[in-house]
Structures are given as C-alpha cells and as structure tokens.
Amino acid sequence: MKFLTALKTALGLAPGCEKVNEFLAEYVEGALDETTRAHFEAHMNMCKCCDHYLDQYRQTIEMTRQVEEIPVPAELAEHTLAFLRKNANFPSSPQG
Amino acid sequence: MESTEKRDPVHGAPPDEGDLVTTTAEGAEGPISLEALMAGDEKAFEQLVMQESARLFRVIVRIIGDDDEAQSILQETFLQAYQRMSTFRRESKLTTWLYAIGINLARASLRKSRRISSLEDQEVERMQPEFNRGMFVDTPAVWDPARVTELSDRQQLVRKGIDQLPEDYNSVIILRDIEEYSTEEVARMLDISPGAVRVRLHRARGALRKLLDPHMRRMPRN
C-alpha cells in the first residue's frame, strides 16, 4: 500500500509534500472533501516529513489558543455607555 | 433554523452558513431582540454594549497592543454601530458586523502609529517550509511534548511571535485561532473570502511554527 502511494507520488499521480502542505488549514478544519482527504492521509501515512510537520502545525495552533488572557478594565461597558450618552443622544440610564 | 424567513429579501443572497443570520443575540439577561436594535431601542443597545464589550476589547487590544487606545476604539465602535444600525443588512450575525467595524477602526489606528519590529510579508514567505520538486528539503524536527508543556515563557514567546506578524496575518490568527471564530465569520469581519482567510492563516501558522521551532526541539541526550 505504501509502495503504491510512493509510486503514485513519484509518477505525479498522488500529491507530494508541497501540495499536501497547501491543504493543511482545510485538513485541520475538517473542510476537505472525502477524496482529497483520502489522498492527504495516504501521503501522511508514508511521509515522515509531512507527519512531523502536521504535528508541529497542530501544536502551534494549540499554543496560540493558550496565549495569555487580556485583562479587561473594570467598568469597561459602563464607560462605553457613558461615552454614548455624551456623544450619541443616548438617554441616561434610569438607575442613574 | 429560524433564519430562513428572516433573510433580507432585498439582499437575497443566502449566507454560506445557516447560523450566520440571527435574529437574536444571547446575553446574560436573555436574548437581545434584533428588531428592537434595528428600531433604535436604547435599552437593547445598552444590552449589546454590556454583552460584547469585553470580548471586542480583547480583540482590539491584541491587534493594536495598547489598552487605553483600545478603550477609545471600543467606544468609537459602539458609537458608529449605533449611528449606522439602519445599514445592517442581516447577511451576517449582528456581532460579526459590529466586530468588522471595531477591527477596521483598530487597523486604521495601527496604520497611523505603525508598530516597529513587525515582519515584512516577504519574511513571512521565507518562513514557510522549503520544497524541492514538491518534496520537503529538510525533515521537520520532532517537537518534544515535555518542552512544549514545560517551557515557562511559552505564552510570552507565542505572544511575541503573534505581535511580530504583519497586520493581515496577525488579525486572522487573533480571530481564528485565539477567539476561535469560524472561517466564514472571520472572512466577513475582515471583508475577504474564506479562501483568503485560510491562505493567510496557513502562512501565519507556518511563520509562528518557524519562530517556535528552535525552542521546541527535543534536547539531545548526554
């Protein structure tokens, strides 16, 4: 099976690393159609380079997700409402 | 599901995703009525401000990197949204439309006070993996899961990397990977195609990967 995929790649019938790389964003998003995904995964199974790269790519996304939170100032929304009352004929809040 | 009959008959092109049209926005005090917002109801708008300020503020701070400036951009965003409410076309979620206004203002402010030490587009291009006849030139290293989790300044490293990205790449990373908006929503917020979002996202992640790579490799054993 691996031999067949390697042969197809060599003959230009299956995607190479560069082509596979172009599809990474769609792949991790689950947006690839079934046929393309099958080609993609067949290549991943036989190519150490792409497999390592996909792993790094996923970890990069994960680390980006875990970047530190931005602290939100106290009364942020209240300040915005005060600004709107001053600048947009926004009525005063009944609470004051 | 409730969206079908609410689609703007004038601007009839259906959105790509069913949930892009919404008649309500969920808030802590219950859903905000879009009809009330469109009719200029201040109470409903107040609820929108209470509900969206924190998240929108965080997005703006990540784009421009300045808290005080972000606060005034946030205020200006809500002011413009309030004044332009009648121009909302219901082709997207109201929040997507609101964020598009905020992001535009943030980027305009960024252009005025150009950040230093940001990478050039060509540098992002050079940070992508190299291929020869369609195959990887170098085998990518295996990252060490222990280093990835233990690295104490990891968050700082990642944040610095994101900050260095050119504006176009920086905003897709913030919206898609940090705030986790869908590709379709990000496309609408930035007024580009979903395909363009994926291309920019892919390059931005590739550049970040390159910056992280030297810190994440498995240490050679003694």
Ligand SMILES: [Zn+2]
């Ligand atoms: Zn490969």
